[in-house]
Amino acid sequence: MLVCTPSTDSREADTMRKLTFGMNLSLDGYIAAPGGDLGWGVPSDELFQWWSDRVRATGTALYGRKLWETMSSHWPTADQQPGATPAQIEYARRWRDMPKVVFSSTTSTVDWNTRLATGDAVTEITRLKAEDGGPMDIGGATLAAVAMRDGLIDEYAIVTHPVLIGGGTPFFAALDNWVNLTLVETRTFPGGVLLTRYETRR
Secondary structure (H helix, E strand, O other), X not given: OOOOOOOHHHHHHHHOOOEEEEEEEEOOOEEEEHHHEOHHHOOOHHHHHHHHHHHHHOOEEEEEHHHHHHHHOOHHHHHHOOOOOHHHHHHHHHHHHOOEEEEOOXXXXXOOOEEEEOOOXXXXXXXXXXXXXXXXXXXXXXXXXXXXXXXXXXEEEEEEEOOOXXXXXXXXXXXXXXXXXXXXXXXXXXXXXXXXXXEEOO
């Protein structure tokens, strides 16, 4: 009888930290309209809670410079703003507490449980995936594209809003090879928003 045992590479893949790329995007595939406009993707309370629960479950979040600047300009003090809802207060506190890594060669300082990575992104992400810890999320089109092209992303969480914006920053990068995916979840949110989660088939 032939017995097949997993290769070392397979065993190593099983112990690696999971890396997910999840963003809101338009039906035509963009995560931001020209000029970085995100006004088309305002979440319902239910969707906002889903994103908040993801932050709570994330071991480490990886940000590119632009997304870091967007997030850090608002969420560190969002729970202190007049009229902040309980959900916004909860999200702000979870976001501050979540360990974060910002990949940038131009940013000089970061705060709120965050550290700066200035070296090669692929090398650093590969090292982080091999460390002990909870699942990781990656955000920012440029940084995610680097990880996508190098086969480092294990899951795509795509939150599609029923709007066509005609251009802007695309969710998916240009790839040299096909990436086969397995659908693991679908869920609908108010306003016709659709979540689809796909795992990378290795």
